[in-house]
Amino acid sequence: xxxxxxxxxxxxxxxxxxxxxxxxxxxxxxLGSSAPTLTRLVKPLLAAGVLVETDAVxxxxxxxxxxPLDVVPDAWRxxxxxxxxxxxxxxxxxxxxxxxxxETIPAPSLEVSAVVTAVAGIVERLRGRAGRELDAVGVTVGxxxxxxxxxxxxxxxxxxxxxxxxxxxxxxxxxxxxxxxVVGLTRAQQWFGHGRSSRDFALLTVGAGxxxxxxxxxxxxxxxxxxxxxxxxxxxGPLCPWGHRGCMSSYVTSPAMTAAVAQAxxxxxxxxxxxxxxxxxxxxxxxxxxxxxxxxGRAVSAITSxxxxxxxxxxxxxxxxxxVGRAALHAGRLEYPGAxxxxxxxxxxxxxxxxxxxxxxxxxxxxxxxxxx
Ligand SMILES: [Zn+2]
Numbered sequence: 001x002x003x004x005x006x007x008x009x010x011x012x013x014x015x016x017x018x019x020x021x022x023x024x025x026x027x028x029x030x031l032g033s034s035a036p037t038l039t040r041l042v043k044p045l046l047a048a049g050v051l052v053e054t055d056a057v058x059x060x061x062x063x064x065x066x067x068p069l070d071v072v073p074d075a076w077r078x079x080x081x082x083x084x085x086x087x088x089x090x091x092x093x094x095x096x097x098x099x100x101x102x103e104t105i106p107a108p109s110l111e112v113s114a115v116v117t118a119v120a121g122i123v124e125r126l127r128g129r130a131g132r133e134l135d136a137v138g139v140t141v142g143x144x145x146x147x148x149x150x151x152x153x154x155x156x157x158x159x160x161x162x163x164x165x166x167x168x169x170x171x172x173x174x175x176x177x178x179x180x181x182v183v184g185l186t187r188a189q190q191w192f193g194h195g196r197s198s199r200d201f202a203l204l205t206v207g208a209g210x211x212x213x214x215x216x217x218x219x220x221x222x223x224x225x226x227x228x229x230x231x232x233x234x235x236x237g238p239l240c241p242w243g244h245r246g247c248m249s250s251y252v253t254s255p256a257m258t259a260a261v262a263q264a265x266x267x268x269x270x271x272x273x274x275x276x277x278x279x280x281x282x283x284x285x286x287x288x289x290x291x292x293x294x295x296x297g298r299a300v301s302a303i304t305s306x307x308x309x310x311x312x313x314x315x316x317x318x319x320x321x322x323x324v325g326r327a328a329l330h331a332g333r334l335e336y337p338g339a340x341x342x343x344x345x346x347x348x349x350x351x352x353x354x355x356x357x358x359x360x361x362x363x364x365x366x367x368x369x370x371x372x373x
Contacts, residue, residue, distance in 0.1 A: 005044055005045065005048060005050070006041070006044065007371075008041050009041045009042070009044050009045050010370050010371070011031070011041075011372075012027060012031065012038070012041050012042060012045060012051075013045055013050050013051060013071060013370060014370050014372060015027065015030065015031060016051065016069060016070060016071050017071050017095065017096070017191070017370070018191050018192075018196055019196065020070075021054055021068040021069060021070035021071075022068055022069065023066045023067060023068050023069070024038050024039060024042060024066075024067070024069065025066060027042075027069065042069065045069075046069075049072055049075055050071060050072065050075070051069045051070065051071060051072070052069070052070060052072055053067045053068070053069060054067070054068045054069065054070045055067045055068055071095055071096075072095075073094040073095040073096040073098065074094050074095075075095070076094055076095040076135050076366075076369075077092060077093075077094065077100075077127075077130045077132060077133075077134050077135055078092070078093050078094075078095075078097075078134065078135055078136055078137070078138065078362045078365040078366055078369075079091070079092050079093075079123050079126050079127070079134055079137045079138070079174075079362065079365070080093065080137075080138045080139075080140070080184070080358045080359055080360065080361030080362025080363070080364065080365060081119055081122065081123065081137065081138070081139045081140070081358060081361050082139075082140050082141075082181055082184070082354065082357035082358040082360070082361050083107065083115065083119070083139070083140070083141045083142075083157065084107065084142070084156060084208070084354075085107060085110060085156050085157060085158075086106065086107055087104055087105065087106055087107055087354070088104065088105050088106075088107055088115075088118055088119060088122055089102075089104050089354045089355060089357060089358040090102065090103050090104070090122045090123070090126060090358055091355055091358040091359050091361075091362055092126045092129070092130055092362075093359065093362040093366075095366060096192065097188060097191070097192045097359055097362055097363050097366060099355065099359055099362075100130070101126055101129055101130065102355055102358070103122055103125060103126060104354070104355075105118065105122060110157050110158055110159070112159065112162050112164075112167065113167075115157075116164075116167045116168055116171055117171070119139060119168060119171075120168070120171035120172050123137055123172055123174075124172070133173070133174065134173075134174040135174065135175075135365070135369055136174050136175045136176070136177060136365035136366070136368050136369050137168075137172060137174050137175070137176050137177070137365055138176075138177045138178075138179065138184065138361040138362050138363065138364035138365030138366075138368065139164070139165075139168060139176065139177070139178050139179075139361055139364075140178070140179050140180060140181040140183070140184040140357065140360060140361040140364060141154050141156070141157060141159075141164070141178075141180070141181060142154060142155075142156040142157070142180070142181050142182075142208070142209060142211075143155060143156060143157065143159070143180065144180070145178055145179055145180045145183075148165065148177060148178050148179060149163060149164075149165045149166065149178060150162065150163050150164065150165070151164045151178075156208065156209070164178055165177075165178040175365075175368060175369070177364050177365050177367075177368035178364075179361070179364045181211070181357055181360065181361070182203065182205060182211035182212065182213045183213060183220060183360075183364070184357070184360030184361045184363060184364045185203060185205065185211070185213065185315065185352075185356070185357065185360040186203045186213030186214075186215060186220055186360075187220060187360065187363045187364060187367055188356075188359055188360040188362075188363040189201070189203055189213075189215075189313055189350070190215050190218070190220065191363060191366075191367070192363065193313070193350065194311060194313050194348055194350065195215055195311075195313075198215075198309075198310055198311040199215075199216075199217055199218050200215060200216050200217065200307070200308070200309045200310055200311070201214075201215050201309050201310065201311040201312065201313060202214050202215075202303050202304075202307060202309045202311075202312045202313070203215075203312075203313045203315060204228065204296070204299065204300065204303065204312060204313070204314055204315075204316075205314075205315050205316030205317075205319075206252055206253075206254075206292075206296065206314070206316040206318040206319060206321055206322075207253070207254055207316040207317040207318035207319075208253060208254055208255065208317070208318075209229060209249070209253055210228055210229045210248050210249060210252050210253060210299075211228075211229075211316060212227060212228040212229070212303075214307060214309070216307070216309075218372070219372075228248055228299055228302075228303065229247070229248055229249050230242060230244050230247040230248060230249055231247060231248045231299055231302065232244070232246060232247055233246050233247060233248060233250075233251060233295045233298055233299075234246035234295075237250055237251065237291075238250045238251070238256070238260070240256070248295055248296075248299055251291050251292045251294075251295040252292045252295050252296055252299075252321075253318075254271040254318050256292075257271065257274050257288050257289070257292055258270065258271055258273075258274055260284075260288045261273075261274045261277065261284055261285050261288050264284035264285075264288075265284065271318060272320075274288060274289065275289060275320050275321065275324045278290075278324050278325070279324050289321065289324050289325045289328070290325055290327075290328035291328070292321055292325060293321055293322070293324075293325025293326070293327075293328035293329040293332065294325075294328040294329065294331060294332035295332060296314070296321065296322070296325075296329055296332065297328065297329040297330060297331060297332020297333040297334075297335075298332040298333070298335055298336070299332075300312055300314070300329075300332070300333050300347060301332070301333045301334075301335065301336035302336065304346055305336055309346065310346055311346050311348065312346050312347050312348075313348050313349075313350050314347060314348070314349045314350070315349070315350040315351075315352050315356075316352065317352060317353065317354060317357075319349060319350070319351060319352060322349055333347075
């Protein structure tokens with residue numbers, strides 16, 4: 001699919017992609033452009049097959065300006081890859097970020113060249129199964145990604161200053177885009193999730209770490225290493241790996257929670273087991289889950305107070321914490337009363353699994369091809 005289109009034309013395609021099919025007249029109105037300008041912008045999109053006129057039924061008396069235009073999502077193929085220290089998760093999507101295929105493999109090792117080879121291999125297999133060329137590949141990792149090019153610091157992969165985009169691009173034909181994993185999830189919500197109805201929103205993820213993404217006025221606000229990960233909750237709380245007492249990471253991450261319950265029971269436990277034990281009334285697990293959920297509630301209040309976002313999306317692979325610790329989460333939120341007076345609960349929960357992370361990476365690729373102005 002050709003992507004050599006003027007920025008103005010791409011903006012029309014992006015608007016239709018996010019907000020759905022509309023007529024030329026409605027698009028001109030929504031985008032604040034004149035009808036002739038809109039018609040000029042649409043022409044190359046129709047010629048390139050990016051847009052189609054969808055009105056199958058001809059209505060007498062209706063002009064061309066009333067025929068709805070839509071994107072052709074299946075004219076495109078993107079691959080998104082999310083790296084963790086244990087596995088490589090990959091999905092193939094169309095332009096609407098609908099997952100068409102997926103593959104998960106164990107991470108070969110954390111050695112950079114081995115990871116590059118593994119990513120190139122999984123992308124090639126997905127391309128082969130798609131039966132056509134890929135339009136772009138998006139790759140996300142936990143940690144600090146600079147300029148979309150360099151993994152500056154990833155505590156999960158134990159990488160520092162790795163020029164990962166260049167290394168990947170040398171091994172594959174399609175354009176490669178690199179981003180932080182939470183940024184990928186945030187972008188997926190921005191275009192294809194809850195963000196479609198909110199210009200301002202925050203995303204808070206729980207799981208192996210605590211992730212934070214912020215969109216203000218339709219733009220992803222760049223954040224360095226998650227400012228919420230080590231937000232102070234209780235000065236008398238447990239220690240996090242960085243030596244903070246009672247920060248978010250000391251309560252909410254899956255390693256912190258499993259370690260605390262394992263210590264109480266003198267045996268190893270998994271994250272799901274911690275939640276199951278808490279749900280079944282185990283005192284130690286209940287306390288750990290409630291403290292984590294309470295800390296999450298405090299963080300939610302802090303974020304809504306600090307940013308004024310109208311919506312906060314809770315997600316991440318550890319999101320079942322919200323179900324098991326619902327009452328404690330609520331109590332934590334109430335400790336900052338008045339943070340939100342509109343009466344509308346800003347919190348929504350987005351269930352997810354690891355493929356959702358890979359889908360976020362695919363959205364990084366989609367937005368790489370269709371950059372938002
Ligand atoms: Zn900390």
